[in-house]
Amino acid sequence: MTERMASCGCGQLRVTCTGEPVRISICHCLECQKRTGSVFGTQARFPRAQVTIEGSTTPWVRFGDSGQSATFHFCPVCGSTVYWEPSAMPDFISVAVGAFADPQFPPPFVSVYEERMHPWAPAANDLPMEHMG
Numbered sequence: 001m002t003e004r005m006a007s008c009g010c011g012q013l014r015v016t017c018t019g020e021p022v023r024i025s026i027c028h029c030l031e032c033q034k035r036t037g038s039v040f041g042t043q044a045r046f047p048r049a050q051v052t053i054e055g056s057t058t059p060w061v062r063f064g065d066s067g068q069s070a071t072f073h074f075c076p077v078c079g080s081t082v083y084w085e086p087s088a089m090p091d092f093i094s095v096a097v098g099a100f101a102d103p104q105f106p107p108p109f110v111s112v113y114e115e116r117m118h119p120w121a122p123a124a125n126d127l128p129m130e131h132m133g
Contacts, residue, residue, distance in 0.1 A: 001019055002019060002020060003017070004016070004017050005017075006083070006095050006101075007082065007101075008077070008078050008080035008082050008099065009075070009078040009080045010080075012056070012075055012077045012078070013075040013080070013082050015053050015093075015099070016051070017044070017050055017095060019046070019047075020106070021044035021046050021095075022045050022047065024043070024044045024045075024109060024110070025043055025110035025112060026042050027043065028111070028112065028117040028118075028121075029065070029112070029113040029116055033116075035072070035081055039121050040117070041096070043095065043096060044095050044105070045094050045095075046093055046094075047091060048093050049091075051093045053073075055075070057073035057074060058073070058074045058075075059074075060072045068087055069086075070086045070094075071084060071087070081096055082095065082096060083095045083096065
C-alpha cells in the first residue's frame, strides 16, 4: 500500500497518508489564494483513518461560501499550512499537495471556483520560463 509523507517547511509537523487520496482538487477561491500565497490551492483528501499526524499545530477556523467551517492546521514554528479538517466531512482530512514535495504526486481531477481563476493560470506552461535545475 502506498504511503506518502507531507510536512511543513521546517519538518516539525508531519502527516503520513496511507493509500490513495479519494479526491485531488484545485481550488481557485480567493481564500485558497490568500492561504497559499499562490493563484490556487491544490489539496488531496484522505479518509481520516488513513492519516497519522505528528507534531504540534496552530489551528484556525474559517467559514467558506457554503457556511461550513474548516479547521486549518499550521506549523507554529514556520507557519506552513499542512492539513485541514472540513466540518462537513469529519471522516476526512485534506492535505496540501505541495506539502508532499513530490513532483510525482497524482494530478488533480477536480477544479472548483473557476470563475475566480486568474485568466493566465491555465496558460502557465506556455509562458517563456527561465528554466532552472
